[in-house]
Amino acid sequence: MTAPLAQPEEASNLPVPARLDEVKGWFWPADQILFDWFLSRQNADPSGGGDLLELGAYLGKSAIFLGGYLKEGEEFTVCDLFDSPAEDDNNDDEMRRSYATLTRRAFEANYRAFHDELPTVVQAVTAVLPDRVRPASCRFVHVDASHLYAHVRADVETSRLLSAPGAIVVFDDFRAEHCPGVAAAVWGAVDARRLHVLCITQHKMYATWDHPEPLRTELAVFLAGREDLWHGVEEVAGAPLIRITGRKA
Template identity: 65%
Template sequence: MPEASASVPTSAQELDELPRPTGLSDVKGWFHPADQVLFDWFLSRQLSREEPGDLLELGAYLGKSAIFMGGYLRPGETFTVCDLFDSPAPDDANSKEMNRSYATLTRRAFEANYRSFHERLPAIVQAPSSGITSHVRPESCRFVHIDASHLFEHVHADIAAARRLLTPGGVVVLDDFRAEHCPGVAAATWGAVATTGLKPLCITATKFYGTWGAYHDAREALGVFLAGRGDMWHGAEEVAGHPMIRISGAKAVQPAQPVVRSPKGRGLASLLGRRG
């Protein structure tokens, strides 16, 4: 269910009258503290190791996770966000899903939220995620977050696109892979593990983290990191011959340096003074 926050706007006038968010918790959406911790860990690790690549999010809702991801962008890199926003869905099934879950979603609301934290918007592709490979270069992304359709055929295609777009050591994150109302996401996710060589790094209550590249170093380093935290239980699990970390983060504490609004619209990196 959505976290408590400002109401979703249903008209341009209502959007203009809404107060701008001053912290990430003010942005409506589903991005739990445990996953904020993991996003921070994976993205910060990529920066510290100087791993090249852009960022990509498929499915943005009102921008909560996109705002977070935008703070890990280095000069010269591109952050692409793909979402239908107000556009018609490509098929009847997807239209029903959009009307049921995201009827009030607007691109203007996303942009207003994002601009409250960052000076510049990401590259926005307002179109079905099925066409993302026409907008993003192959092997150009180090981190891909998939949170678009919950329908099997669309998620299956999004995973295939992520495989094509990720750098050799890039990380893909899949949302709602175990939710009872999203069996298509679960089928597509574990199907990819079973048939495409996708290696599971870890899972939380809502998200799956994996890679098609070498993963032993990342998994071991993540295990060491989690062992030092008293707020996130973790255990070992083997899936399709690959050791995986299972995480329970019900008591997880958000990253020590959360997203805050900049009066000058600077990004998270500038705000925290820890990333260039």
């Protein structure tokens, strides 16, 4: 279900961030640079268009960033359980351990500090998204929800169903030591030759369900001109993969 929006008076006693780095969350400079490059490239394409989607929002740091690239007529959907109970015990246990302070009220207060209008908020498990978002409608999908294999595998498939042609799909925690389920689900899609990796950072994988060229080549040209990002290329699963570190970013 989509829960009612927090009332302004409910959020009035929450701290109001003035800068993105004041919002709690994990969204590193190198990934901000890449989000900006991919989204700006899409926005500059007059023939492009499509909606934005985020699975898992925490307190809104990456959602706030994404919202800055939303164009007129597009929709931005954010799906998160926030403080609602999960539908299975394992997922509910993970939510309580990892996100005890997670609330929709805090998310909305943070988002309103940067944008006049909230995104469409779906407060539910991500499994409902195929029924809430039009198929093949999203140009950018950010997946940062459950870390449990069965749920991530479903989220990977959801990203495929909802991605428009040429869409960028970003997966968080794809190699974090505490998230083996994410690694198994995401790399499984790559190994099946369905998901095409464009690049990886320390925290995120950037991929597409569509043909990776000329996007991959354009990204390499962009990175060659950046002195604040190191990158290298190696072959993985029969295709070139760009590794990026942002130690200088």
